[in-house]
Amino acid sequence: MAVEVRLPTVLRPFADGRSSVDSDGATLGDVLADLCERFPPMADQISPSDAGDLPRFVNVYVNDEDVRYLDSLATKVDDGDVVSILPAVAGG
Numbered sequence: 001m002a003v004e005v006r007l008p009t010v011l012r013p014f015a016d017g018r019s020s021v022d023s024d025g026a027t028l029g030d031v032l033a034d035l036c037e038r039f040p041p042m043a044d045q046i047s048p049s050d051a052g053d054l055p056r057f058v059n060v061y062v063n064d065e066d067v068r069y070l071d072s073l074a075t076k077v078d079d080g081d082v083v084s085i086l087p088a089v090a091g092g
Contacts, residue, residue, distance in 0.1 A: 003031055003081045010087055014042035023083070028062060029073035031083055046085060048073060057088040 006020045015021055016039075023038075025031040029048065036043035046058055052073065054060060060067045061084040067075045077083065 002079055003077045003083055005031060005035060006082060006084045008086055010089070011042060011045060011085060014045065015039050025077060027071075027073065028060065028067055028075040028077060028083065031077060032060075032073070045087065059086045059088065060084070061086070 002022050002024055004020050005023050007015055007018065012019060015035075021035070021038075023031045023034045025034055032046055032048065036047055046055065048054060049056075054067070054072060062070065062075055062077060063081055064084075067073075
């Protein structure tokens with residue numbers, strides 16, 4: 001199923017400068033795996049941990065719902081859904 005993945009400025013260089021890309025998958029985990037396969041440099045930023053969890057400092061939303069309160073990587077996605085990836089930014 002095709003979903004739109006919106007990328008913040010910090011991830012755009014890993015996706016040829018695009019602000020959004022289409023991706024396929026039945027779950028959020030499938031979508032992230034597809035992105036990592038198509039854009040290998042992005043894998044260091046968004047790949048799940050060895051335990052199968054989202055990276056600690058990456059917030060992901062499906063249709064504005066935080067996936068940490070849904071089914072995390074097992075969250076189902078449907079054709080036309082919007083996935084937003086927002087790495088946490090710290091500063092001082």
